Amino acid sequence: MQAKETLFADLVQGRAQQFQVPLYQRTYSWTEKQLTQLWTDILEQAELLESGEKASTHFLGSVVLAPSPQNEATFPRWLVVDGQQRLTTLSLALAAIRDHIADAEPDEAERIDEEYLINKRRNGDDHFRLLPTQADRAQFAAYVRGPLSAQSAGGSVAAAYGFFRRKLVEAADPAAPQDVFRIEQAITARLTLVAVTAERGDNVHRIFESLNNTGLKLSQADLLRNYLFMRLPTRGEHVYETYWLPLQGSLSNDELEQLMWLQLVLDGDDRVRRQDLYAAQQQRFERGEVSEADIEAYIKELYRRSHLFRRLLHPEEEPDEAVRARLHRLDTWQAQVTYPALMLLLDRRERGELDSADTARAMSYVESFLVRRMMCRVPTNNLNRIFQAVPGQLPLDVPVAEGLHQLLSAENRFWPDDDELREKVRTAPFYKFGRGHQRKMVLQRLEESYEHPEPVDFAAAQLTVEHVMPQSPGDEWIRMLSKDVVDGESAEDLHSRLQHTLGNLTLTAVNSELSNHPFGRKQGLLEGSHLEMNRRIAATQRWGAQEILTRSDELADRAIALWPAPLRGVGRAERSRDWNLAHQVLAALPHGTWTSYGDLAAFIGSGAQAVGTHLANTPGVANAYRVLTSEGKVSASFRWTHQDAGGDVRDRLTADGVRFTASGAADPTQRLSADGLASLVGGGDDDRTDSQEKTAQCAPKSQEGETRADPFYLQLVAENAPGRRFFRQLAEDDSPETVVAVRALFARWEELGGGVYHPDSNKFTGASLTLDEAGIPDRVISPMGLTVGCGLGGTAYVSLQSLAVQEPFTDRVLRAEFLRRLNELEGVDLQEKWPGPDPSFPLSVLEKDRNRELLVETLTWFRDRWEGRDTD
Template sequence: MQAKETLFADLVQGKAQQFQVPLYQRTYSWTEKQLRQLWSDILEQAELIERGEKANTHFLGSVVLAPSPQNDVTFARWLVVDGQQRLTTLSLALAAIRDHIRDASPRDAERIDEQYLINKWQTGSDHLRLLPTQADRPQFAAHVRGPLTEQAAGSGVGAAYSFFRRKLVEAADPAAPQDVFRIEQAITSRLTLVAVTADRGDNVHRIFESLNNTGRQLSQADLLRNYLFMKLPTRGEDIYETYWLPLQGSLSNEELEQLMWLQLVLDGDDRVRRQDLYAAQQHRFERGKATEEDIEGYIRELHRSAALFRRLLHPEEEPDTSVRAHLHRMNVWQAQVTYPALMLLLDRRERGALDSSDTARAMSYIESFLVRRMICRVPPNSLSRIFQAVPGQLPLDVPVADGLHQLLSADNRFWPSDDELRDKIRKAPFYQFGRPQQRKMVLRRLEESYEHPEPVDFAAAQLTIEHVMPQSPGDDWLRMLSEDVADGERAEDLHARLQHTLGNLTLTAVNSELSNHPFERKQGLLQGSHLEMNRRIAATERWGAKEILARADELADRAVALWPAPLRGVGRAERSRDWHLAHQVLAALPHGTWTSYGDLAAFLGSGAQAVGNHLAGTPGVANAHRVLTSEGRVSEGFRWPSEDEGGDVRSRLTTDGVRFTVAGSADPVQRLTADDLALLVAEDDDRTEGQVPAQRPPGGSQGEETRADRFFRQLAADDSPETVEAVRALFAHWEKLGGWIGHGAGQVTTSAFLMLGEAGAPGRGIWPMTLYPGGGRGGTAEVVFQYMAAREPFTDRALRTELLTRLNELEGVDIPEGKLDLRPNVRLSVLEQEHNRERLAGTLTWFRDRWEERGTA
């Protein structure tokens, strides 16, 4: 047996060879959770390459190989006993890079193919450098060889390839562009593997067990603590009692590790990674030949800094009112990426370099930087790098607050100007970007800017974000919108464009029965609100496009005053960022789906004509042919961007899994709306706006309407008695299975969750669907594939696919596979049919059984 450290490039390139995954191995099973972690590691290595750093590579894991029985002298074949998930994933990532650059750099695309993916002169299955199990082989071969003619149901291979295609488009973001060839280099020459090569007769399974039999590792903080006190042979006990024990008592181990990392950053090391904390600090001590006095000084400084760090974690410990308010908002925003800058400000204040007033002013620049970028939809992926660099890059020749203002205003920081902020408040779908608590904080700050003499107690108020013009408009709303439409636009298009913009959003704690009713019925309720912004809405005679845009302009004036602008004279690339977002979401379109010019325009905050012009004039946009008219037809003005890519568009759409009706239109069931598009590029799953129940809901007190009562009252308002009784029976069946019904805390939109476990316990709570009353259009059941994908055992795409197949057995239900990562709706009225009720009951029993088996599989 031989074991050596190697790189992916050294392992797979060179002479013709093949790595064969044995048939008894499990199929490809990496989920998006593992893919996201790997992508983060790849980007980190690409950044280190850009800086010219050669020392820090990333250890990916082991690969155990054994000679294949089919091995021969001229063509080496290896069995992959362990490591097939890593090899398959890296191969798919390189296939995605090849396809990403194919149009712009065909020679490099061919080079990637021949170096890492194929054996050029071999035929048949030998053509592939990696040969997965039989179950994964057709999909893997199609992605390596192309073109993909059919996407297998539940294909993890296809999902991984699509993930990398999407991330490569995202990496081209002008706010933080990453060179694709550095990404390739990171994959092939910066991810290290331990390759264990067995001889014939070696017990490769025993080797596999030894490599994977690892215990709990010490944290970076544990390692550094042990090192520090080994360096204190004479003074350790006193220092431990005086400084370390109080330090350890005031912070958790994870918080202490973060403080140690921040200490390195504050000392000007803007390149240190948290996982390299121990090695970096040890190197500094060894290089400086640290004495016991030096070690003691370092621990004393940690002890001093801990009091400042606690103010970031617990803003109530900050004595100054203004600074405390800024720290509290940063806490609500979950802005841990800003900690290097915030710690620097608190440290400089404590050392006398600035007072509390200047500290608050500097923090206002940080808050504005975050808020303006969020409103203007600047991706947050570069924030960590920006703020980690602050201590080392802060100008020394100007006051601290002014220096921070100058630093954040630099060209490559993308701090939006007043003009861009105003434009995005008018046009951009604010509700679809950022996290729920961030959106709510923006609205709260805007409300506070009115300086009402009797301000709302936001800590006690149960406020949620409400769409004044509802997300599901009735006929009255559409008739009013039709008065404002421009030429060639429908009321539905205008609604899609404006519904999520800031001008149409407010904070309320009103009763939910008015959620979708005409504006006249909302006015009285809003007039009685304690919020000034709601009283202003209620004073308006109607609520159409003109009124929404007028309110957007009013809020923009307040936003400009609240959040300071960057320094002038900074060049920007706003429009290119908008189109980058379009490219990103089109690259993420699942197999078997399409969208319209209007849907894409509503998602971007743009116009349908502008979208069409851009796609027609921009070569290399992935899936541009899958943008159709609202009727599901190819636009008359559509042209392939290059001659090489020509061909019949409908045939290409069919290859992509898009179905066509008898009338020749793309199947409307497969269409992705603007809301669906927003879900495709969202990075987290906390978009339920506080509706997921954290625990079993308590019953109401005597005379008080419970959430369950309110849900059924709303359901009965516009669904038949048969549907209402079918839902009651569904809930009874679910409780008989051991589940429980949780109801969302939303005061406007009520909901019901079919829960298993406890929602508040990470990794334990799960729910297959959420039920909503219709608000005028009939109740729906939202199948939450998106959330299931992060919860065992439904991280397995094949299980989610089976759930989709079972649901589609219900008469009147047709969920396309392309929505397997979204949250498609099913009408509750289908439960009026007895055979549908029976099939759904069986499907929920199957779901429960799979969840209960998760720990024994």
């Protein structure tokens, strides 16, 4: 067995060869967490390349190879015993770079392909340098060779490829662009691997077991502790009992490791990563003669700072009220990224360089920096670097608080000023920014700013974020909004644009009671609230566009007063980052999806017309042609830019898996709404319970990433394998009574002349009730679909967006009547949301005979409307 250090380029470049992942290996399983860490390492190495620093490469891990039984002298084949996750990830990253530059640099894209991804003169499976296990092979091949197919959508391989496409667009931000070829070089020539090559006859499984044993690895803190006490032959016992034992008792091992890292950062090492803590500290000790007294002094200082660090972890231990309040808020925000700056402030206060009032003021700058950036949707990818650099970059010629204010206001820190904050409060979808607890904290601080004489106990109150104008508006809301529309904007577009803005959000403990009711009913509930902001909402006569914008302006004034602004003239973020966010989400559009100008505008807080103008005048935007009108049509003003590939737009969309209805519109079930777009770039989570979250994940996806197979394209089957799978899974999650009820429903539907279609797919287990005309694909309609799985019970859903493009249900009155009839079933309350998820109800309601009869009557009414439509 041979082992040597190598680079990815050295491993895979050269003559034609192949690395095969054996069948017994697990499938590709890296998640965004591992991908994000790798991307951070890659960018760090790319920056080192650009600066010319002679720093060490980054060690990525080991790769264990063994000769394949299929090995040939002219075509070496290797079994990947260990390291397939790393090799697959790096290959997908290079494929993403290739596709990112394909239009602008076709020769370079071809070079990347031939050097790292393919064996140019080989066919079949031999064409690929890396051959994943069979479960991943087809999808990996789709991204390496293309073209993409419907089978390539979804799964970990697709997610990893999409992650890198999105990050490459983010790295090309005009405000701080990064060279894509530096990134390529960092991947291929700065990430080191230890390649362990086994000979024939070596027990490769034993090697694998030794590398992946079940024992717990030593942490960085464990390694450093052992190193320190080996250097204390005479003072070790005293130091251990006096400092280390209390230190170890007050912090967990993970917290202790974090403190050790912070100590390095506070001492000026602004580039060290936590996973390199042991090597970095060891290197510092070995630069010169280090005595036992030096080691003891280090541990003593660690012990002193542990008391300060505990105040970040447990703000209640901070004695000063003002500082304690700010630490509590930062802890609620989960702002661990700011620890270097907070530790510096507490450390300087303990040294007497600033008092508690100045410490609290400096912390208010940190809080404002985070809050304003979140409210203006500034990406968080550089926060670690910003705060880690604070101890080393803090100006020395001004007081600490003023120095921090100046540092955070500097160029490329992107701390939004008052004008930008005011604009974003009016226009941006705040509900989709940040995380649920962060949005809640912003609203809580705004409520506190009213200084009500009887303030709410927020710690005890069970408050959630509520949309005053609901996310699923009824007819009364739509009629009211229709009076506010301008410039040809529809009421639905106006709702989509304003629903998630800060002016339409509040806090309440009666979210379920407020629900989707008209404003008149909500007024009474809000009027009785203890929150001042709710009483002010209740005092208005109506709740339309102007009222929401007026409240937005009021809240913007309060936000500006609460969270200090950056210093003027030091620098502010460029507006281009909003468009960069749009570019990122377009690059991440999954196969078989499209979006509209209005959806993209609502996602970034802009206008549909501005989005259209930007895309028309900006060359090189990935997937720009997949932005259509709200009706699913190519805009009459769409033009390819001179740098784009061109061609027939509909042909390109079809190749990307977008389907078209008989009217020539893109399939509305494949449309991604603003909410769906937010999910592609890790947009803010919401305040749903675990049960609600599982329901959302298991529900049929009409607009959020994974396209549901619909009746136009379902394979006609009776009780075949997919049908058996449907009832088997239904029986696993639902009662026998529900299973019997669903079977009875299917039988009654077939008596009415309908059909039951099951998608032949491992990704989707469900059924659709359908009606067709002589089997013609574009003359098929589905009143209802059913899904099972996820342990939460079966669900029935109505694809209103699909119905809305099929006669006679293009008539909104008929769709509303259909929902009204369904809502007569006990336990059913369906609302139309446009755009939005399909309304649904649990299949368990069909256990009641009366509900089942009402449903059959409703389906009969549906069939009669379909058969009586005008087909001319």
